[in-house]
Amino acid sequence: MTSRMLGIGFLSPAIIAASIFFLLPVLLTVMFAFTNMSTSTGIMGGDYRINTEQLRSVGETGISAESVEKLETAGFQITETGLAALADQFDEKVADELREDFLGESFAARRDLERVLRQLDDPIRKTRDRKAAADLFAVTIVGERFDTEEQFRAALSDTGINPADHDVLAEFAYTGWTWTTDNFKLLMELPSTVRFATNTAFYVVCTLTFNIIFGLFLAISTFYLPGKYANTFRAIWFLPRILPPVLYVLMWNWFTWDNGFIATVTGWFGVPPQNWMMQTAPRAWTVIILINGFVGASLGMILFSSAIKAIPSSMLYASEVDGANRWQQVRYIILPQMRWPILFMTSYQTLSLLTSFEYILLATDGGPGRTTEVWALAAYHTALNNYGGNLQYGLGAAYALALVFIGIALSVLYLRFFNFKELLAKPRIEQ
Amino acid sequence: MTNEIRTSALAGAIAVLAGPTFAEDINITVWAGGSNDSDSYRIEAIEIAADILEREAAIQGEELNITVEGRRDFTGWDEFKQGITLGAEAGTAPSIVVTSHLDIAPWSQAGYIVAVEDYVDLDSWPLNNVYPNLMEIASYAGTQWGIPQDSESRPFFFWRETMTQLGYSEDDIDALPARVASGEYTLRNVLEDAKKAVEMGIVEEGYGFYPRPSNGPDYAQFYLSFGGELVDADTGKLVLDKASMTEFYQFFVDLVAAGATRQNHIGTDWNQWYNEVANGRAAFWHGGTWHFGRYAREGNDDFWNTIQFSLIPAGNDAGRPNTITHPLVYLVMNQEDDRVEEIAAQLIAIATEPRLNSLHAIQSNHLAVAKAQSNIDLYRGDRWASEATEVLLSSASSQPNHLQYGAFSEAMFRGLESAWSGVQTPAEAVAEVEAQMRATIGDDLIVR
Numbered sequence: 001m002t003s004r005m006l007g008i009g010f011l012s013p014a015i016i017a018a019s020i021f022f023l024l025p026v027l028l029t030v031m032f033a034f035t036n037m038s039t040s041t042g043i044m045g046g047d048y049r050i051n052t053e054q055l056r057s058v059g060e061t062g063i064s065a066e067s068v069e070k071l072e073t074a075g076f077q078i079t080e081t082g083l084a085a086l087a088d089q090f091d092e093k094v095a096d097e098l099r100e101d102f103l104g105e106s107f108a109a110r111r112d113l114e115r116v117l118r119q120l121d122d123p124i125r126k127t128r129d130r131k132a133a134a135d136l137f138a139v140t141i142v143g144e145r146f147d148t149e150e151q152f153r154a155a156l157s158d159t160g161i162n163p164a165d166h167d168v169l170a171e172f173a174y175t176g177w178t179w180t181t182d183n184f185k186l187l188m189e190l191p192s193t194v195r196f197a198t199n200t201a202f203y204v205v206c207t208l209t210f211n212i213i214f215g216l217f218l219a220i221s222t223f224y225l226p227g228k229y230a231n232t233f234r235a236i237w238f239l240p241r242i243l244p245p246v247l248y249v250l251m252w253n254w255f256t257w258d259n260g261f262i263a264t265v266t267g268w269f270g271v272p273p274q275n276w277m278m279q280t281a282p283r284a285w286t287v288i289i290l291i292n293g294f295v296g297a298s299l300g301m302i303l304f305s306s307a308i309k310a311i312p313s314s315m316l317y318a319s320e321v322d323g324a325n326r327w328q329q330v331r332y333i334i335l336p337q338m339r340w341p342i343l344f345m346t347s348y349q350t351l352s353l354l355t356s357f358e359y360i361l362l363a364t365d366g367g368p369g370r371t372t373e374v375w376a377l378a379a380y381h382t383a384l385n386n387y388g389g390n391l392q393y394g395l396g397a398a399y400a401l402a403l404v405f406i407g408i409a410l411s412v413l414y415l416r417f418f419n420f421k422e423l424l425a426k427p428r429i430e431q
Numbered sequence: 432m433t434n435e436i437r438t439s440a441l442a443g444a445i446a447v448l449a450g451p452t453f454a455e456d457i458n459i460t461v462w463a464g465g466s467n468d469s470d471s472y473r474i475e476a477i478e479i480a481a482d483i484l485e486r487e488a489a490i491q492g493e494e495l496n497i498t499v500e501g502r503r504d505f506t507g508w509d510e511f512k513q514g515i516t517l518g519a520e521a522g523t524a525p526s527i528v529v530t531s532h533l534d535i536a537p538w539s540q541a542g543y544i545v546a547v548e549d550y551v552d553l554d555s556w557p558l559n560n561v562y563p564n565l566m567e568i569a570s571y572a573g574t575q576w577g578i579p580q581d582s583e584s585r586p587f588f589f590w591r592e593t594m595t596q597l598g599y600s601e602d603d604i605d606a607l608p609a610r611v612a613s614g615e616y617t618l619r620n621v622l623e624d625a626k627k628a629v630e631m632g633i634v635e636e637g638y639g640f641y642p643r644p645s646n647g648p649d650y651a652q653f654y655l656s657f658g659g660e661l662v663d664a665d666t667g668k669l670v671l672d673k674a675s676m677t678e679f680y681q682f683f684v685d686l687v688a689a690g691a692t693r694q695n696h697i698g699t700d701w702n703q704w705y706n707e708v709a710n711g712r713a714a715f716w717h718g719g720t721w722h723f724g725r726y727a728r729e730g731n732d733d734f735w736n737t738i739q740f741s742l743i744p745a746g747n748d749a750g751r752p753n754t755i756t757h758p759l760v761y762l763v764m765n766q767e768d769d770r771v772e773e774i775a776a777q778l779i780a781i782a783t784e785p786r787l788n789s790l791h792a793i794q795s796n797h798l799a800v801a802k803a804q805s806n807i808d809l810y811r812g813d814r815w816a817s818e819a820t821e822v823l824l825s826s827a828s829s830q831p832n833h834l835q836y837g838a839f840s841e842a843m844f845r846g847l848e849s850a851w852s853g854v855q856t857p858a859e860a861v862a863e864v865e866a867q868m869r870a871t872i873g874d875d876l877i878v879r
Binding site: 038039040041042043044046047051052053054056057060109110111114115118127128130131142143145175186189190191192257258259272275278279280281364365367368369370371384385386387388389390391392 | 507508509510511512513515516519520533534536537538540541542543548549550551552553554555571572573574635636645646647666667694695697698700703773833834836837838840841844845848849851852853854862863866867870871874
């Protein structure tokens, strides 16, 4: 019993970390994906309000024509109740004067009534007092905010709206988010979905291929170099990974811009200056795959290099005695023993490429013409960042949720396909 | 030593005698979007207003200390709006924001902002002097949410020397704004002339027509030029006019095909863009009234003899020459402390004082928000402000304050981008825009 507790105790930091950094975000994504959360609904809940803009379509909700009319015509009216409240909270004299001149009169907007209160012989002098006084005569709920449904329903009753319509109106007036499955329907309907998916598949496959092949190339080629040179080369190729992404991409921008390095050099040969990153979609893809590829390849290089070093050198010596050339060593000794690291890099990089978009964001931001917009970037643009500030958290989460499922499915596939269990049980390298 | 003790004792006694006057400390944070150095008065006007309000309070025997903290170092509108929205959710929103009037609809719906009309008297000075159409733009659904901070418009520009080389006389060029306004000189003429300028080698390929390099309200102007309508006046619903949208996209596709505009133009660096148009590298382009000052900083100090400006020409018979004014507004954000909201609203009202607003208008080459500004020497003496007002503002319209307009304009620009860059034909792009809008905007959309 105690030993079990001890085990859990040791595991708890990992459990807490996994819950906070993995489980919670996933749960929240699932939750968000089933809501219509956006900038205009807010995240923290809403309140109840009908404004004049909504009045235009309130008739379409199916409430009775009488209720519609009551909502539309109500405004501010000088009534005895209002006057009594005014006399109580402000000044008897003001109330008397108002009663004398304006009893029974209606005002469409609060501003009209404020003007009256301002021009009385004995005016209410302070702006905020005037507004508070005017509010005492409100017989409208249009434009007013109510924090809770009860308050809203009470106000509806006060306005004399048929209780049968209260439910519909409460739903209509709610400004917060609601549960819905529309996001997924929308994803199926939107023509851009297929394009983003194709872009993502293209991006992942190309970058992954480049990563692995180039990483292997670097590892093997530096393996055959003398130690000092090998380390220098590895350090240089490791730069893309340790540079801050912003700086790294800025250098690429400088490299490819209209007045950047390539344009300048090609300019000597009479090529007109052009943007070597953004001119066409194929160029944008090439640059993006290279940018991400070099970052991934450097990690692959380190991993593969250490894996090659773990191969018993006696095997290589033996092969040399047998007359094998370099290529045969690579083909028959090194590569077969690299299955596990290659597999690891493939699955790790697939999953990280699927969800990473920062280098694309910094380089092309999905352009030109959304041709390099990948799924994760689309999720980011939809949910968190676009020119109009129209942030659709719900739809963005639905995008992200799709990625979560694809990620899990791919993980399972990799586990089965590469037979992870066997590899874990008996590392080939140690044979 | 003894002296000091005596003095402090005296000070203490006076403080006690004076009674319990509470010094009230208020912190006001102002975030201004889309602002660079020349827009510094968006924040500084609030600082000056704070000084005035403190003095007013002092006269009434209250001690009010207002600390104003401004921020305008945002990389773009996207980052600014993201910061505001997420800040509002987290309860760390600034007290005052300077932002697009288009944010009023969604932000008021979400409860991020409070209505200024709840705190200030709209019938008193200086708010009663603000142009009523601008006040209208700063309101939504019957409520005055904000106060216009500046006004502007987005003209079409011609490089005079290029026009001369194309065969226009000085008189022709001077008459251009009128010809554009009457619908005689249209976007078709722009296309022809831009193509000719490239073919004749006056400008380089891709520099015939050199549009804004990023998303912005400017592109809605071309939709209007081809007869589009943003909002249906009767129902208040957004309108997608497919024929106009297709022609609008087609115009940009034709420009690319003619070599007058670069296919990958969107995403061009803004600094590069300003420098090129200010120095005559492009034949035609479009921009904003505030570009006037920027061109001077880019080395063109002779605007009037090098550049002509007009409305955005009409595109076809259904369309009209037009320009969009996209005023920024001061908004008060929802705060835990109602007193902060009240002070913030009062500061905004004071900052609208014609003299204060003129500082911003002239420094940043924007247009006035209040009528009295035309009587302020600083404003009246500025040729650009008065001529731009005359040529442009009378025909200026604005984009609708509508909950879904953000989605509408985003979809419209995405469609333009994919047609322009050759990913889709204009017809395909419009079909996708329609699908996108139907799905996201739904009942609030009318498709024609």
